[in-house]
Amino acid sequence: MDRYKVFLGLLFVNLATTGTLVQAQPKSGEIIHDAEHYVLLEQHRERWAQEDKANKQRLEEWKKKNGGKPPNFLYILVDDVGFGEFGIPELNYVRGYSTPSLNKLSDQGLSLTRMYSEPSCTPTRTAFLTGRMPSRAHMLEPKVVPPEGTGLHKDEVTIAEVLRKAGYNTSHVGKWHQGDVEMAYPHNQGFEYAVFPMHNQATFNLMTEEAEVERWANGVSRDAAQAEMAYTLDDNFRPYGWVLGLEAKEGGKAREWGVKAGDREHNYSYEYFLKLNERYQDQVIEQLRELAAKDEPFFLNYWPQNPMDFTRLGKKFTQANGGVFVESMKQLDTWIGELLDEVDKLGLAENTVVILMGDNGHMEQVLGYSGFTDMVYRGFKAHSTEGGMRVPAFIRWPNVIEPDTYAGDIVHVTDIFTTMAHIAGAEKHISRDRVIDGVDQTTLFLDGDTKGRRDYLHIYDGGKYSKTIKQQFKVHWPAPGEPSFKLPVYDLYRDPREERPLKVQGMWSVAYFGDMKARHMAFKRKWPDRTEKEISGVPYEGIENLRPESIALREYFFFAQKLAK
């Protein structure tokens, strides 16, 4: 860094604080990225333009050979798995379980060793769908207790909507976790067909008799709750009646599957939970076949509920590790293997880009029991240390992406949005009126290691700006008012577990990290985040067979909300 750049940095901070930004601004009509992108663009403009030109031509030639069509996308997002939990056979041996299908997928493509998700489910999924940091859409943290009364805003433009405009057919199968208000449902967010549970699967799995027997939950299962009802005055304290699995087509109403009104046998039964998982696996294969039979390219979005599973009862344990999540992971590994076999059988292997990644680190609450643990990195789901956010990620595109390769470049889940749009030739459908955090990583995908376009990340814990990454350095911001001289900065190569902050790092880097944060905040002032109010609404609208108990739950929800006002 020379003095000129320091000067520019200071100038920018100065301009940012006065609110009169004049430089490094996105050009009108171009995608608006976050401020840090322009710091990099300024230094690499020529090289990036040359690479873009070459790869655009390469993609055009590929398209010609594919009958004029861009590739299909199969995107698989695995719940709560941290870095190294699959894809690296040596670590399978270390942990006493195996994931052969996922390891094979890793061998067939590019392994992104520095892929960052967000720290938890809902934010990561919003980030992928919108290409934006989840705080921009006010999707700050996973809602776990139904009903929620919030969800992904109708004006957020998802990757499914972007690809639909470019002529793709789109289907979503599995976990959704983007809220229970009608605008947030997948079939209202760009998917022509969708099957999904209304809420997260952990709460569901915990509200079964089996989970009660295994002491994961108290007084929630059907029998236990009834026994305790002798002294129960408030019938609404337990969220019975919530909506479970839904199916829908674009523009239509959703239907709840497999549950009848007043049918407590199926509500919260572990058997029903397992059936839903199996059904999603069957449906993803059905969807793959249906999409393959059409002329247009497709985007199939599969978000399985495995390996989340608290219950050991009825399971046959087959692996040295013995953990219950690990056993469920083995099942998922088999299922992914079957899905990829089907891709081959249908003759789709060459013209389908397969992207598989984790959505956040493992659950701390089930350490030991689950069979998973943090390994290289410290921290778990809902943590913004690397263990919460560094996830396995593999991309396969035979004859385009080099097999059995690795990249050490920083990639954020939002980059997948932008890169998919570029590969599909759909970048013109990306909104130009808001910040798109995802940068185009097409060159990294096609040319491999060191060709990435991101060396930074802004990290939020919920709605709170919490950490900043630049290159190998990561700062954990101290509480407001603490002297910045104490800025704890970690070197992620030498201290991947973020346990030993560099003693005098703050002396040279404090100003640079401060500038980064200031430019990010300046852009946020210009393009503000959505509010809680904007994403709020009436839960469970748009369901044609909504059960009376779900309506009662919703009424109680509104009544309780009013009392809190």
Ligand SMILES: [Ca+2]
């Ligand atoms: Ca998750």
